[in-house]
Amino acid sequence: MLFYTEGGGPCHLSSFTQPFYFIDLLPAKNGEEQTMQFLLEVVEILTNYVRKTFDRSTKVLDFHHPHQLLEGMEGFNLELSDQPESLEQILVDCRDTLKYGVRTGHPRFFNQLSTGLDIVGLVGEWLTSTANTNMFTYEIAPVFVLMEQLTLKKMREIVGWPEGEGDGIFSPGGAISNMYSVMIARYKYFPEVKTKGMAAAPRLVLFTSEHSHYSIKKASAALGFGTENLILLKTDERGRVIPADLEAKVIEAKQKGYVPMFVNATAGTTVYGAFDPINEIADICEKYNMWLHVDGAWGGGLLMSRKHRHKLNGVERANSVTWNPHKMMGVPLQCSAILVRERGLLQGCNSMCAGYLFQQDKQYDVAYDTGDKAIQCGRHVDIFKFWLMWKAKGTVGFEQHIDKCLDLSAYLYNKIKNREGYEMVFNGEPQHTNVCFWYLPPSLRGLPDGEERRERLHKVAPKIKAMMMESGTTMVGYQPQGEKVNFFRMVISNPAATRSDIDFLIEEIERFGNDL
Amino acid sequence: MLFYTEGGGPCHLSSFTQPFYFIDLLPAKNGEEQTMQFLLEVVEILTNYVRKTFDRSTKVLDFHHPHQLLEGMEGFNLELSDQPESLEQILVDCRDTLKYGVRTGHPRFFNQLSTGLDIVGLVGEWLTSTANTNMFTYEIAPVFVLMEQLTLKKMREIVGWPEGEGDGIFSPGGAISNMYSVMIARYKYFPEVKTKGMAAAPRLVLFTSEHSHYSIKKASAALGFGTENLILLKTDERGRVIPADLEAKVIEAKQKGYVPMFVNATAGTTVYGAFDPINEIADICEKYNMWLHVDGAWGGGLLMSRKHRHKLNGVERANSVTWNPHKMMGVPLQCSAILVRERGLLQGCNSMCAGYLFQQDKQYDVAYDTGDKAIQCGRHVDIFKFWLMWKAKGTVGFEQHIDKCLDLSAYLYNKIKNREGYEMVFNGEPQHTNVCFWYLPPSLRGLPDGEERRERLHKVAPKIKAMMMESGTTMVGYQPQGEKVNFFRMVISNPAATRSDIDFLIEEIERFGNDL
Structure with a gap:
């Protein structure tokens, strides 16, 4: 009471x-x-x-x-x-x-990949903070440890690994999950690096696309590979890796005497929402004995949708997968999983057997003390809100949410693709909910292609964004990409968003941008 | 309503x-x-x-x-x-x-370094999850970003850096904070490792005590140093580093052609609660040009106490400090800070300048977009609960809490040091709230020192712990340490604990242990 x-x-x-x-x-x-x-x-x-x-x-x-x-x-x-x-x-x-x-839960907040305020997820977080415990041992988090185990298994089943076999852990975000993948790959091929350091390995190279998330680069710096040993792959106009470029660069690296070790394929790039062709990349990884990681931080959620999961075809061939329920699945921040196909690597890579925490003479089955798999010691309970949402929505509830968001982005794409004053950054219906476009104020529409137009267009999105923020009516992201000047990146993961909110966004862009 | x-x-x-x-x-x-x-x-x-x-x-x-x-x-x-x-x-x-x-908030839960349920902290977490945002930019976390900045500055002032100058970030736990310290040190001495990898540096060695937290070892494995290049230092009988051993091992490493780069001094070890002599270690670090990190994950809180902060004398000479408010200061999990004396290193070490997130043409001062300092991309809001508790308790409130916990541990120590059936693991009043002791059931008290006694004593704590857990009345940790068989490690960080709870713990140990 x-x-x-x-x-x-x-x-x-x-x-x-x-x-x-x-x-x-x-x-x-x-x-x-x-x-x-x-x-x-x-x-x-x-x-x-x-x-x-x-x-x-x-x-x-x-x-x-x-x-x-x-x-x-x-x-x-x-x-x-x-x-x-x-x-x-x-x-x-x-x-x-x-x-x-x-x-961030407002129906007109579109600024990040994580949006929305799921009521059941919120309740999960309130309970989690009231329980205020730590994931490192079954001893003090018995229920949460089991929930994590069951949920990870379910996710691995959905990835397509037989019987949901494998391993995994929830980590503090996709960047750390991606870092895990590089660490585990290194441990698989060169386990002696754990004790002897990078000096024990030949010069190792990693591959990822130009459009991939910057966390792969952060990992290559942090883990001692060096960013120069991360080789960027060319993409097609839609932002998808060109497999032939991967193979050419693998061969080139080998000719230089380097050892190609790790390939990251992105399932849902941050800006374009592109899905790299996993099967073709997997063929090359198998041919050259490289670890295949799929960064599905953003796109992993599509695995829940029978209609859209084909975009990740081949994901079951990955050695590891990052999947952030806190993005496309609407789970409150933070909730990111790293899934690993081969059991034992996560433990082998990270375990240090601290006696004060992971005593082997406890009265329960200490296989449930999962803390030594982590690079963390204490670990926040990120599982409960996700588990509770899954209970409340069912697998079908996540599917409906994802299908609805993709429908909404198709609605936006169709609305603006031929609309006056809009130019799409790439042609064709987006693969994910990312819709990338320029808005051209009337004053720019007559300008010929060239430096002046580029310079002026580059300033449009930041100006409109600033006015949006000052007025507080809506928020959407923008950025340049490669040689492309600033454009809007609209993403939809918010369960509260409707067509009328999409219409509103376009009205606001035009209201603020018309006189620029 | x-x-x-x-x-x-x-x-x-x-x-x-x-x-x-x-x-x-x-x-x-x-x-x-x-x-x-x-x-x-x-x-x-x-x-x-x-x-x-x-x-x-x-x-x-x-x-x-x-x-x-x-x-x-x-x-x-x-x-x-x-x-x-x-x-x-x-x-x-x-x-x-x-x-x-x-x-974990129960007055008789003593199992971990993080215990207790602070009501204001809890409220802070409820609000944090309701706001459900991300620390990477000022754009979507304006208030939280500023709170973090002000709180970190305050913490640096308390460490003793002039004007609170320096840098820092909240990270997902002490292990990650310690990992940051190693990364930043490497960047300071060998910035080219960021781009060229560990191959660009000579063989680097790190030093930490035998009693230090296993996260230093995890970091040396993860970051590509290799655990063999982490040299363990001898401690005295109280678990404090022997500075002469550090200097001898530094000289030995140099003679082998290795480069001593980093020393971790622990302020409050996990098991004994020992404080390494920071000033003496700092002298050696200065002499040999090594980075000095102070792992105050557990003991950092004592800086808030005028009575106890002398135990960290010399901390102001550190290059970096880990300090977990979620331990001794009773902040809900997770809340850990890495503080860095030199400004710019954290940014230089980790920044990758992702265009989609850290646009330089925003309408506000983008120096407040702190995300590129982190190894994470998205970062949970860990600051608000801590800030709110500081508002509600004041600096004096934290001081009172810490003094009270240390008084309670002195009470326990004095109660059992001469009590029949108890043996202290080390002599003298504990430096922190860690009280380490064996309980000897009557059946063991007459046994001569030797293997049989050791073997039987080794099993006592696990058995008592199992019975405690089955009956659910209280929880306390145990572990072996070096050649010492299993002993209880009592720690007090719980604001709800009183002398009667300490008395209760002892009664329970005797109730369960008497017939073993």
């Missing part, structure tokens, strides 16, 4: 005569009443926020520059002090934090 | 005639009422859990073996299915998840 006044309404801290402080909360003696009141008032703030997030008359954000927030907004003071603030003030701080933030 | 019935009480989903499903929740049309009901019912489950967590008549855990939970406990089915479950069932799943978990 929550705490209520006799009248039945929730009791407010402010209705008491003296101010309360954190020392009045549990575990304080007789702290239960104030604790329940305090929690209830916070919940009121949060539920109001949730309600308004889905209300299209609410702004997506109330933009302020860093210096404005740092100077203090109407009493919202970010500075930390020596003395405690009252709980009343803490509630105000909570309200202000939300007020000056960005509503 | 939450949703209430006309009578004023909360309305239950079960009081409706038809079952509700996730598709009835927001963003569903007219989904607001069910959403508010659902959230309120979850909050009721969570607040009940919170209340019971602080009630000593509640068990710490209700232990079941993996196979028992996997077989399904009284209708609690972990398997995922194709079709959705009703929201009623989702609520049951939430209750069951908590029921079969471990109450």
